[in-house]
Amino acid sequence: MDEGWLDIAEVAQRSGLAPSALRFYEKKGLIASAGRNGLRRTYHPDVLDRLELITCARDAGFSVAEIGRFLVARPGDPDLRARMAARAGGLDEQIGRLTRLRDSLRHAAVCDHEPLVECPDFKRALGNGPSRPWPRPQSP
């Protein structure tokens, strides 16, 4: 009847994730299958958006467990909100560092300094961030 459902192979292909990863995320509560056709998982197309979000967050360094917590977030959870805000701040710093690293790397790719890592331009680009030696996030 309804042709709107996706099976796991299709979700895998469209999301770029392995089927095993999808089952893994399901077990961890990050996604849910809409139902079953026999034994087979059946997905609502919206799961693709969710997977995109998940992948994005993973790339940003969030753990699967933490993403799980965010995904069930409801407005009345001040703790979670605080953590989100903190994370946003952390992302800000990370973006800054990545930007500097990118610039250094771009330079390195065309620089002729002997050991590349000793190039002053390269080092300067890395060093010009927050003057403190970084508040390392460590384990959340």
Place this chain on the structure above:
Amino acid sequence: MDEGWLDIAEVAQRSGLAPSALRFYEKKGLIASAGRNGLRRTYHPDVLDRLELITCARDAGFSVAEIGRFLVARPGDPDLRARMAARAGGLDEQIGRLTRLRDSLRHAAVCDHEPLVECPDFKRALGNGPSRPWPRPQSP
């Protein structure tokens, strides 16, 4: 005589890394101790800069092995240069995604939508990037 050398504990403290991590990096060729005082490693202060670079690259998602390759880079290695340039491009995309994620997260921290992840503002912020569904880097 020379007071310029640091011992492992001092490097650990100043860099924010565990001594075990420093030995690990040394084993992997990312850093070198300047010499020994008896059995004990003795570090040149420059190692701190290098560690900062290493930490930065790690945060950016580079593997220890890859950082090792970059650290011994010499100008006459076109393959490596190409990889560096490619990585710089990858970082660019990552920076974009992180920026969007940060904005979404900031919004989420003050948004009143019922399941927070369903907030249209939140989703819009995430979705407005490159229209393609992302070229996933996979394993380098």
Place this chain on the structure above:
DNA sequence: CTGCGACTTGAAGCGCGGTTCAAGTCAAGG
């Protein structure tokens, strides 16, 4: 000389994020 304690080593262990495997189940096609 005798602790003491901070270092040394290699090997083993751990948590994370999946992947792979063996064995089983189901739906559809012939």
Place this chain on the structure above:
DNA sequence: CCTTGACTTGAACCGCGCTTCAAGTCGCAG
């Protein structure tokens, strides 16, 4: 009905990035 083959499961396994451990070695204070 019987095969095929894509799915299902739980459990085992993997690579990475360290950390921890056991056992040993050194420098220095007393």
